[in-house]
Amino acid sequence: MSVAISYDPKTKKLVVPEDADISSELKLEIDQLNTLTQEIIANGSDVPPVPTPENFNKDMSKMIKRLYESGVQAFKSGKFQDSAKQFSIGIEMILRRHKFESFQGTLQELSLFLMSRSDAYLKTKEYLKAYNDSDMLIGMMMNTPDNFLRRGVANFFLGNYEAARADYQRGLAFDENNDRLQAELTIVLDKILEENGDYL
Structure with missing residues (x-):
C-alpha cells in the first residue's frame, strides 16, 4: 500500500491526506518529523547549535523556577491541589523547551517537578497519578x-x-x-x- 505524502510549503510540514489509511507508527513518525522541522525553523539557522548549559533558555528557566517556587509555597500552605496544578504547568513549560536544548538541564528540571507533583498527588489521595509520576522518576533516576x-x-x-x-x-x-x-x-x-x- 502506498500513501501520497506531500510537503506543504506554507506550513512547512509533511501532509498526509485525511482519507489515507496509515499506521499509528507512521503517523507518529510524521508528527515527530514535523515537530523537529518546526524546531529547526524556529532556531533560525540550518544547523542547531550544540546543546550546552550556556545556550539553555535562561528566560524560560526563570519562569519554570517561579512556577516551582509557587508550587512549593502552595504545598507548604496545605493547598495541595493548587500545588499539583502549579507543578503540572511547570512540567508543560519544560516540555515546550526546544528539542535541541541541553537534555541534561531539562532532565534535572523535569525530575524536580515530578518528585514534587508526586508528593502533592499523594497528599490529595490521587494515588494513580502519584504512581505514574514516581514510576517515571524511577525510570529516570x-x-x-x-x-x-x-x-x-x-x-x-x-x-x-x-x-x-x-x-x-x-x-x-x-x-x-x-x-x-x-x-x-x-x-x-x-x-x-x-x-x-x-x-x-
Whole structure:
C-alpha cells in the first residue's frame, strides 16, 4: 500500500491526506518529523547549535523556577491541589523547551517537578497519578530511594501490597538506614500478613 505524502510549503510540514489509511507508527513518525522541522525553523539557522548549559533558555528557566517556587509555597500552605496544578504547568513549560536544548538541564528540571507533583498527588489521595509520576522518576533516576518510597506509598494505597513491599525493599537496597522506608516496609508486611490471615 502506498500513501501520497506531500510537503506543504506554507506550513512547512509533511501532509498526509485525511482519507489515507496509515499506521499509528507512521503517523507518529510524521508528527515527530514535523515537530523537529518546526524546531529547526524556529532556531533560525540550518544547523542547531550544540546543546550546552550556556545556550539553555535562561528566560524560560526563570519562569519554570517561579512556577516551582509557587508550587512549593502552595504545598507548604496545605493547598495541595493548587500545588499539583502549579507543578503540572511547570512540567508543560519544560516540555515546550526546544528539542535541541541541553537534555541534561531539562532532565534535572523535569525530575524536580515530578518528585514534587508526586508528593502533592499523594497528599490529595490521587494515588494513580502519584504512581505514574514516581514510576517515571524511577525510570529516570533508578538509584534514588525516595522515588521507590513514593511509588511504594502509591502502591500501598492502591491495594498493591506486594508491589509496595518490593518498592520499599528496592529503596532500602540503595539506603538501608532510611527510617521512613523501614517504617513503611513494616506497615506493608503487617498488612500482607493480615490479608493472608496470618496476623490478628
